[in-house]
Amino acid sequence: MSDALDLLSAHVRPDTTYLPLKDDHSRRWHVCTARGEFEILATGVKWYDTRAQLGGGGAIDLAMHLLGLSFVDAVKHLVSKEGRHGPDHS
Template sequence: MLARRSFSAPTLAQLRQMPASDALALLADHVKLDPTYLPVKDRHSCRWHASTALGDFEILTTGVKWYDTRACAGGGGAIDLAMHVLGLSFVDAVKRLTAR
């Protein structure tokens, strides 16, 4: 029987607290802040245009939270974002984020 391995709690906590904009910069092949975006609900939100192997994304970020305006999907933390923009499993998303 194979031994089960897991990620450390501090590693997962760090990834869950990483700002979505920082995570997007790590994950995307190309990412650009949209200077024309005017926030409606939260004045701290930003709109990013990002490209990955899965395609192009328009992502709104506020702290750790993110929202894909084209897919009408969102979440919180770098792990969820990696799973979304790269189509990865939880384990592969954590590995990808910790490899950089």
């Protein structure tokens, strides 16, 4: 999930003070996008926006939420960002 947050935000930082209650793999992230600031709890591919009290799963769903995009636009956004920031497969 940290990779997706990096692709979707202007600034992202983990909350190093967060202590998970239910799952030790859970992490809290402070995220800033053009639409505002978010506090996201993530466990694997599942995420929850603590301020909006809304959650989902996967990078596409997260892009739709953080950036206010349609499904198609979220996919296009992620593909274009991954192409610029992802590993070189040549």
